[in-house]
Amino acid sequence: MWDAVIYRGAFALSFVPGLIGMMGMLRPEATLKMVQFPVPVDPPTKKLALSLIRLHGARNIVISYLFINNAMTGDKKLMGMGLIGTLFMLATDGFVSKSLIGGNEWMHWGHIPVYVALIGGLLYSDSSFQSHQGALSPTVELLLFWMVYALDFIFSHDNQRLAKETRKLIEAEELF
Template structure:
């Protein structure tokens, strides 16, 4: 049995780990928005007003990450493999968009966002039975 088989016992566990990544990033972003901003290689705002705006935007992003992570975790806990597969497919969308935003803003930074996209898509496809 392949690890990407829809019946693989490891596949949901790996998906749970991938789903926990945005949860952990989100918690870090709520507690330390400037650290999350810096880890994305974004330029540091120079005025107090722009720093407050950047902190607020990072907290909004952090809240989104927490919701996505908790949703994936709840689906994993419930044991619904098909729904977890769809959650992984959906989860792949936000780092792809984040990567596009990063590319537009700083001309790079894709390494922070895009690696999870094929992993989540592969997990989702496996859980949905698309890979055998």
């Protein structure tokens, strides 16, 4: 039963990049505002930013199309392996958001655990339970290792930055 729920959930999430991509293609300025990126006022800069959002939208539509094609085959392993790319896309989008606007990265990173759960469920389906007798498949183990490593890097880097800023405020006597 969980096999079907996970498959259908992953199939439904395959449409999300395409929907965001269509919004980026049709309404690039609204897409920039939705993700809280600054909309440039200088005409050449604005034209460049809107063009880049349209390219980003086209990328999302193609990715969604590929995910849906993977899902239509009915092969859960293929679908799970395809969705692994989503993790890197979400992580990269979060880092770009953090570097450009100084925050809002969790708008992207917050979806990663959902995709990890679905990918794990797809790669480790009911038939795998019988053959592995409770052990995780090597792909899922590797995926979990990299997720823990990435989260550790993110939080330790963020905590170091916060500690430096706090020290500066204390030295400037602005904190207390």
